[in-house]
Structures are given as C-alpha cells and as structure tokens.
Amino acid sequence: MRFNFIYIFSHLYLSYNSFFKMDTSWMSLPRATTEYENGLDKFLDFIFSTEGKNGQISCPCIDCSNQIWVDREEARTHLQCVGFIKGYRIAPFISESCETPMLDAEDDMQGLVHDAFNGFGENIHENEIGTQNESQSMPNRNAKNFYKALEDAKKELYPGCKKFSVLSFIIRLFHSKCIGKCNDKGFSMMLDTLREAFPYASIPKSLYDLRKIIRELGLSYDKIDACPNDCMLYWKENSKKTECDICHTSRYKANENDPDDELTIPDTDKKIKKIGAKVLRHFPLIPRLQRLFMSSKTAASMRWHEESRTKDGYLRHPADSPAWKTFDFNYPDFASESRNVRLGLASDGFNPFRTMSVSHSTWPVVLMPYNLPPWMCMKQPYFFLSLLIPGPSAPGNNIDVYMEPLVAELQELWDINGVETYDASTKSNFQMRASLLWTISDFPAYANLSGWSTKGKLSCPCCHKHTKSQRLTHGNKYCFMGHRRYLPGDHAVRKDKKSFDGTKETERQPRGLTGSEVLDELNGFEIKFGKLVKTNPDLPFNWKKRSIFFELPYWKTNLLRHNLDVMHIKKNVCDSVVGTLMNLDGKTKDHLKARLDLQEMGIRPELHPKVQNNNKVYLPPACFSMDKKEKDIFCRVLKKVKVPDGYAANISRCVELKPPKLFGLKSHDSHILMQQLLPIALRNVLPKHVRYPVMKLCRYYKQLCSKVLNPNDLVQMENEIGKILCDLERIFPPSFFDVMVHLSVHLASEAKLGGTVHYRWMYPIERCAFIF
Incomplete structure (x- = not known):
C-alpha cells in the first residue's frame, strides 16, 4: 500500500536487464526479403525466451494488436503476412551483428x-x-x-x-x-x-x-496530519497548529499522560512525538512524472501520442478525442511540447482488510499519464498513487480538503516555467508541464469530485436542472422516464400519451453545462468543510460545493471534466434487465408497488393489480416476464456457454437450473453478459417487441465499448439510444427507470468527446486496487 513506487521501480529493473542495442531496420523492409525473415526469427527467439507464457505471446501484428495470445508458429505467420502494428517498440536484443553488449545481461x-x-x-x-566532471552540474x-x-x-x-x-x-x-x-x-x-x-x-x-x-x-511519501472530522489539513501555514480551527478537535490522539506535542524523557535528550489522529499519505507527483523521462525506455514512449499515433479520424486513444484537441487549441503553448503530460484522475473507496465484516473505507487517489501508447497506458506499472486518504469512513464531500496537496502540485506543473526534467532518450533537459484532463469514478464518488449531488430528483449531472424525474408514490423512489426529449422534434412518439406517462413531450434535449456556467451558478457561495459543520449556505439545484479542481486555471475550459463510469452503469442496467425479465427476488423492478404506481398514473390498465374474492391481490402476467419454460431455456443456454480461457469468468457458476435463476454476477460478468451472451440467450424467449429493444440495448453497449470508435457511428448511437429507451418505457414499469438506466442516454455523447471508454472507466483501477 505504501510503496507502490517500489513495485514500479522493480518492474522497470526486471525488464531493463533485457534491453540491448540492436539494428531494427529490418522491420521496415519488405516482408518477402531474407533480411526480414532472419530478423523476425531472431525477434521470436528473444521474445519467447523472455516474455513467452506457456509457449504463447501477445501477437504484435496489425490484426491482433497485442490483444490475442498465440504460439510461435502462428505469431510468425501473422507477422510474415501482415507485419507489425505501426509504432511498435520492442525490447532490443543482442543480434549477431552487435559486437559488444552494453552490460552483462544478468545484472545491468x-x-x-x-x-x-x-x-x-x-x-x-x-x-x-x-569526483565530478566539471562539465556536469548535479x-x-x-x-x-x-x-x-x-x-x-x-x-x-x-x-x-x-x-x-x-x-x-x-x-x-x-x-x-x-x-x-x-x-x-x-x-x-x-x-x-x-x-x-x-x-x-x-x-x-x-x-x-x-x-x-x-x-x-525510488520515491518516498509525506505524512500530513488531518483533522479527524475532515475540516482541514495541518499543512503549509497550518503545519504548527495543534487543534482544528473549525471544530477545535485536537490534532493528536488523546493520551492523558502526554498533554503536550512532544515530551522529553527525564535524564535524556530523547523526545516522544504524539501520534496524529488522522494522517494523509501524500506521494509527490512531480518526481514520479520525472522518473518516466529519466528512463530512456519510457521517455520515448511519452512522445508516442504525437510521433507514432495513427491519425485517420477514428477514436483509439485519448489523443484522438475532441477533449484533447480542444485543449490543444485553447493552450497552443502547452501543446507545442509533446512531452507535456496529460493526466487522468481516479478515486474510489475500498476496504484494505478485504473483509465485508469490517466497515472501513480507504480512498486512494490515482493518476495515470495518457501520453503512453495503448499497450502501456492504463496498465498497472504506470498508475501513480498520489494520495491515500485514511478511513474508517469515506471523506464524502470533504474530499477537497485532502486534495489540496495534489492540486497545488498540478498548479505548479501548469506554470509556464514548468519543472526542469531530464529526458534520457534525447539526453537533454526540458521544462515539463502537466494538465488534468478529467476524473474517473463510480456514480457516488462522482458527487464527491464534481460537487453535484447524485441523489434526489436532479440526480443526473448531465441534464442538470433540466433532469426530468417523477417521485413514485408507492415505490418511494424517483423514476426518470423523459427519454422522448431525445427524439427528433417531429417524431410521432412525442405525442403518444397512452404508452408513456400520460403526457405529450414538447421539451428539447438538454445540453450539459460548461465550466464557466458552473462557476456562474456557484459564484459568491463559500463552503466550509468538515463533518460537524452545519451552517453552509443553500446552494442552487443539486450543488453541494464548488469542486477544488476549478482552482486549476484550465479546468473550466475542459470539454469533459468528469466521466460517467460505463463499468458500474452497465452492471446496474444488467442487473435490472435480468432481474426484471426473470422476476428474481430482490432484483426485479416489477412488483406490487410498481403496479400500483402504474394504476395511479393511469397507464397500461392490463397490468393494474386486481383484488380477488378472497381479498388477495392478483398481478396480471406482464409481457416482459418469462414463464417457467422460458426461464429454463434461458438458464440452460447460459449454463452451457464456454468462452476462451482468460476471456471471462465461468458464468455457468452463476446459473442455477432448479429453480432457474442467476446470482452472484460480478461487474465483468455483467459486461460479458450484456455484450455477448444476453442476445443469444433471448433468441427463443419473450415476444419480439420485448426482446428486440433489449437486444438493441446490448448492441449499443457493445458498440460503445469498442476499441476503435467512428465519430459518425457515435452520432447514430446518440439517436438510437433515445429510441431504445423509449421502446423500453413502453414495456417496463416506471420503477425500472432509475438514474442508472437513464445515464445510458449520455454515454455515447461522452464517448464523442472523450473517446474510447477503455481509458475512462474503473476496470483497470479496481483490478489494481490491491497494490495500493
């Protein structure tokens, strides 16, 4: 947890021993030449001896793109037929033409x-x-x-x-x-x-x-004492204080025998320091970014986004996105240096004790550089733990207090003078600068980082004050059914009262707020942080605070400041769809309260509950509910599914045939189920008007999670998702449309701004959470 940098340093060492000088000119030769074949054979000898796992490597050919594991014969066939992917970099190896290696291969x-x-x-x-060379300064x-x-x-x-x-x-x-x-x-x-x-x-x-x-x-970290009520940090001008300015709680853990900050042991000069009640671990960001350039191997990769990226208009990397390009347009002096770093920030709580019986939430704040190529970016060795916010409770709205050291570093990195950094690949110094593109988090943490509450009638941060919601009388929850706004203005469905909520739709599709509009809405409000503070002003709409990131001069101009996490949204949508179709206890959105809400709204009378002679309430079967035979077919299909090793978990373990049900689905299980398996399992069950919209929703998520996105396809997906959700509104009860289902309508729009979701979701962060 405390020494993530040691893992990175040791990982760098293990790969460093394999790096030697070589001639790679053969890679640009025609693939039919003898020189190319000889170079390819030597490359395969080296790569299989160092990186081969069970006789396989991730194939670097154009078609496989380092994503598919193949054996030696298949790898040679691929590389001989289609060649290496553009910009591919290999660990250089000793060729017969090299007269002397750099150092001993065993210990460099x-x-x-x-x-x-x-x-x-x-x-x-x-x-x-x-001694020191006079020409060197160190x-x-x-x-x-x-x-x-x-x-x-x-x-x-x-x-x-x-x-x-x-x-x-x-x-x-x-x-x-x-x-x-x-x-x-x-x-x-x-x-x-x-x-x-x-x-x-x-x-x-x-x-x-x-x-x-x-x-x-490597790199160390700083301990910064914090108020146990999250009011302030004992940092900079507050570093000498012993109690909180806001709640007046002691800085240190209570101990009757040690009333002072430090005690001197009698007859000795030794001092005993008191223990801070709450301690923030701050891992300085600047030295870690400098280390990327101090290694000649990673320094060249930090320029990949400018020098080697394919620029054909498709979205493969954050550098292809309008958010990145707009930032370059607004700040050309920053964009002129390709080595300047673009960062993403992710945060989420986790239990460091790995047990659900202990309620404890520790919050790491992780940064990742987007300059790196796809086969390095979003990978474990290049995640930088910046802050480790202690528990046992989540910081919530007070996370801005703990963000202060990081924001101060980001401000320093944005300064026009930057930070002097040595580039080992060019053996020269340059002034490194860095900027933060966006944040990544699940939906509850979205509220902590953005300042917009994700609860209540205005839960959607994209629709803002134009969020269309309705409080269900019997379900006691808000539903979000206003998806006809996302259809063309002359669409016939806008006038269909009977199939929806009994009203016509005349509103236009809402647009998101710009950073300047956010600042205008929050101008003049001063927020105090801390668990015990109860005198904060009432902010407009669903605002809880002005995010600390607005202290960064460029933050208000960023097109996409906070990302909706596709991973968690898809997980919740999958649970709602499967639970409702199979009528699973605790998962279904179709129950007595949902039917009573339908009755109160005066829509779909065929589903209204009926009171029988024995005073029992009868719920008529819905068109979207599977009968016993359909459930059996559905579960048997999923039970027999087999996928390639490493592609997904064994989903058949989550399927029970007697009685037929699904249980224990993890996030990635839901990902595979929505994208691949659900459309197959639904082919022979449910009426067409029910299963087709569900299949279209699955196709929408599959296209959204593609590794290469076509901007024209995203425009079409924006139009399609509105129609899909309107079709679902005709089928499912209002209780089905919670805020997570509603957020699906904004995902294509965000992908159009930020690019592929693989760089903007929580999968890689949560998979690597054990490191921190």
Whole structure:
C-alpha cells in the first residue's frame, strides 16, 4: 500500500536487464526479403525466451494488436503476412551483428541507476567515484545518492558472487514481496533466515534498512496530519497548529499522560512525538512524472501520442478525442511540447482488510499519464498513487480538503516555467508541464469530485436542472422516464400519451453545462468543510460545493471534466434487465408497488393489480416476464456457454437450473453478459417487441465499448439510444427507470468527446486496487 513506487521501480529493473542495442531496420523492409525473415526469427527467439507464457505471446501484428495470445508458429505467420502494428517498440536484443553488449545481461543495475539519476555519472568510472566532471552540474544530494547507489550496484552480494550485486538482490527480493503480497513480519523473518544461511552476504538487517536503501533510488511519501472530522489539513501555514480551527478537535490522539506535542524523557535528550489522529499519505507527483523521462525506455514512449499515433479520424486513444484537441487549441503553448503530460484522475473507496465484516473505507487517489501508447497506458506499472486518504469512513464531500496537496502540485506543473526534467532518450533537459484532463469514478464518488449531488430528483449531472424525474408514490423512489426529449422534434412518439406517462413531450434535449456556467451558478457561495459543520449556505439545484479542481486555471475550459463510469452503469442496467425479465427476488423492478404506481398514473390498465374474492391481490402476467419454460431455456443456454480461457469468468457458476435463476454476477460478468451472451440467450424467449429493444440495448453497449470508435457511428448511437429507451418505457414499469438506466442516454455523447471508454472507466483501477 505504501510503496507502490517500489513495485514500479522493480518492474522497470526486471525488464531493463533485457534491453540491448540492436539494428531494427529490418522491420521496415519488405516482408518477402531474407533480411526480414532472419530478423523476425531472431525477434521470436528473444521474445519467447523472455516474455513467452506457456509457449504463447501477445501477437504484435496489425490484426491482433497485442490483444490475442498465440504460439510461435502462428505469431510468425501473422507477422510474415501482415507485419507489425505501426509504432511498435520492442525490447532490443543482442543480434549477431552487435559486437559488444552494453552490460552483462544478468545484472545491468548500473544502467538502471544511470537512468534513475538523470543519466548523471555516465562517464564516471570506478576510480572516479567521489569526483565530478566539471562539465556536469548535479545537485550535491543527487550526487551523493548516485555514488552510493553506484557502489551498491557494483558491490558483490558476497565474495565471489557473479550473479547478483547488492542492489539487484535487494530489488528482486522486494519485487517478490510485492508480487507475492508477503506481509512485513513474514518478510522480516525471511531476511533473518537468509542472513543466518549466508553470513558473508550483505543482506539488510531489517525491512526498515532495506526500505532505506530502495528509498534512495525510488520515491518516498509525506505524512500530513488531518483533522479527524475532515475540516482541514495541518499543512503549509497550518503545519504548527495543534487543534482544528473549525471544530477545535485536537490534532493528536488523546493520551492523558502526554498533554503536550512532544515530551522529553527525564535524564535524556530523547523526545516522544504524539501520534496524529488522522494522517494523509501524500506521494509527490512531480518526481514520479520525472522518473518516466529519466528512463530512456519510457521517455520515448511519452512522445508516442504525437510521433507514432495513427491519425485517420477514428477514436483509439485519448489523443484522438475532441477533449484533447480542444485543449490543444485553447493552450497552443502547452501543446507545442509533446512531452507535456496529460493526466487522468481516479478515486474510489475500498476496504484494505478485504473483509465485508469490517466497515472501513480507504480512498486512494490515482493518476495515470495518457501520453503512453495503448499497450502501456492504463496498465498497472504506470498508475501513480498520489494520495491515500485514511478511513474508517469515506471523506464524502470533504474530499477537497485532502486534495489540496495534489492540486497545488498540478498548479505548479501548469506554470509556464514548468519543472526542469531530464529526458534520457534525447539526453537533454526540458521544462515539463502537466494538465488534468478529467476524473474517473463510480456514480457516488462522482458527487464527491464534481460537487453535484447524485441523489434526489436532479440526480443526473448531465441534464442538470433540466433532469426530468417523477417521485413514485408507492415505490418511494424517483423514476426518470423523459427519454422522448431525445427524439427528433417531429417524431410521432412525442405525442403518444397512452404508452408513456400520460403526457405529450414538447421539451428539447438538454445540453450539459460548461465550466464557466458552473462557476456562474456557484459564484459568491463559500463552503466550509468538515463533518460537524452545519451552517453552509443553500446552494442552487443539486450543488453541494464548488469542486477544488476549478482552482486549476484550465479546468473550466475542459470539454469533459468528469466521466460517467460505463463499468458500474452497465452492471446496474444488467442487473435490472435480468432481474426484471426473470422476476428474481430482490432484483426485479416489477412488483406490487410498481403496479400500483402504474394504476395511479393511469397507464397500461392490463397490468393494474386486481383484488380477488378472497381479498388477495392478483398481478396480471406482464409481457416482459418469462414463464417457467422460458426461464429454463434461458438458464440452460447460459449454463452451457464456454468462452476462451482468460476471456471471462465461468458464468455457468452463476446459473442455477432448479429453480432457474442467476446470482452472484460480478461487474465483468455483467459486461460479458450484456455484450455477448444476453442476445443469444433471448433468441427463443419473450415476444419480439420485448426482446428486440433489449437486444438493441446490448448492441449499443457493445458498440460503445469498442476499441476503435467512428465519430459518425457515435452520432447514430446518440439517436438510437433515445429510441431504445423509449421502446423500453413502453414495456417496463416506471420503477425500472432509475438514474442508472437513464445515464445510458449520455454515454455515447461522452464517448464523442472523450473517446474510447477503455481509458475512462474503473476496470483497470479496481483490478489494481490491491497494490495500493
């Protein structure tokens, strides 16, 4: 949790040992030439010896695009027939034409150290350690760390050891700890055992000593005390205060024996520091971004979006999106330097104890750079943990208090002077700048980051004050059925009263708010943060606060500031559709209260509840409810489904035949079910007018989640989703249309602004949550 940077550093080391000089000109030759075939054979020899898993690799051909695992013979056929994907970069390997490799393949820690320290000391030899070339300028502390790291990189683990240096052994050991999720106590015991078994080896005495060594190469974090009621941080001008200015709660944990900040032990000079009641962990962002350029391997990839990206008008990467291009148009000085970093921010709560019996919510704030190519972007090693907000309760609206250190860094990175950074790929310094494109979160966290409440009659942040909702008298919930607004103005369905809510639709499709309009609505309101604060002004509409991100000068001009998370929306829609079709207890939206609401609205009289002679209420069967035979067919289809290994979980485990039902679906199960399996399972069940709109909804989500989006198709999808939801309004009861179903209508519009959803949803963040 605390040392994500160590995982990244060790991951970089493990891949670094395989990097050597080579001639890659053969990749641009005609594929029928002998030179291309020889180069391809050497490439396959190398890639299968280093990255082959079970005799397979992710194929880098144009058709597979590093997404499909194939064996050697199939990989050679693909690369011989269609060639490598454009801009593909491989780890260079030793070819027969290379006379001398850079360093020993088993331990190239010196090369890694050179990259980690801006390439300083590249001309320093063994007898020059402790001296500095007059032509070089290097901070004293950086020089000291470099020389110490260089000594450890060259020092043998034990006399006569040629396999490991001290530094390589420590990094590999700690990498194993991170991957194996070994706890601190078990790792310390292992160190004790290793020291006893190898008394002449230079093995750290404790986990603390090991971390000190790695910390000199990697990155540390700052501890910032916070008010336990989330009112303020003891940071900057408040760093010396001992109680909160707002709630006057003590900064430290209560202890009757230690009334002061620090106590001096009698007859000694030692001081005992009191423990903060709540501590924020801040992992500085700037050094982490600089590390991307200090490695010559990742520095070149940070320019991929400008130099190697396919520019044909399709949306494959955030750099293809109108949001990115509009930002470049508004700030041409920023766009002129391709190495300037574009960031996304994600946050969500999780239980670090991995048990549902303990109510505890820790909130990591993660940043990801979008400069990287698709095969690196949104991957685990390139997620930067910026803040770790402690529990046990979620910060909620007060998350802005904890965001202050990060926003201050982002402001510094936006400054026209930037931050001086060394680019190891060009061996030159440049002024690095960075900007935040958008945030990613589930719907409840959307409210925390944006300031717009996602509850109540104005739950939709896209429709804003024009959200069309209705409070159901018997269901005691809001329904959102105004989807006829998304149809053309002359569409006949707009006048259909009987099939909908009994009214005509004359309103136009609402548009989203610009950043300037948000600031105008919140102008003049001052919000105080903290759990105990009860005197905040009443904000208009559903606003809870002005987001702290508006302190960034460019935030109000961003086209897409906060993303609706397709992952969670699809999960909720899938549960509602399957639960209602199969009439699953606790999941169905069709029940007595829903029928009573239909009766009160005066629509669909054939579904109104009927009171029988014995005073029992009878609910007439609905056209969308499966009978026993249809449920059996539906479940048997899903029970027999087999998918390729690694494509999805075994969904058949979530299917029960007697009685027929589905249970325990995870987010990715719902993803596969909606996109692939549900249309197949519905082919022989339900009437056509019911299953066709559901299938169209599945097709909409499948197109939305494509890896390549055509802007023209997105315009068509915007029109189609309004018609699909109107068809569903004719079928399902109003209780079906909660806010999650309604948000489907905005997803195509957001994709038109932000590009493919793979860079804007929570799947990669939640999958990697165990790291933090």
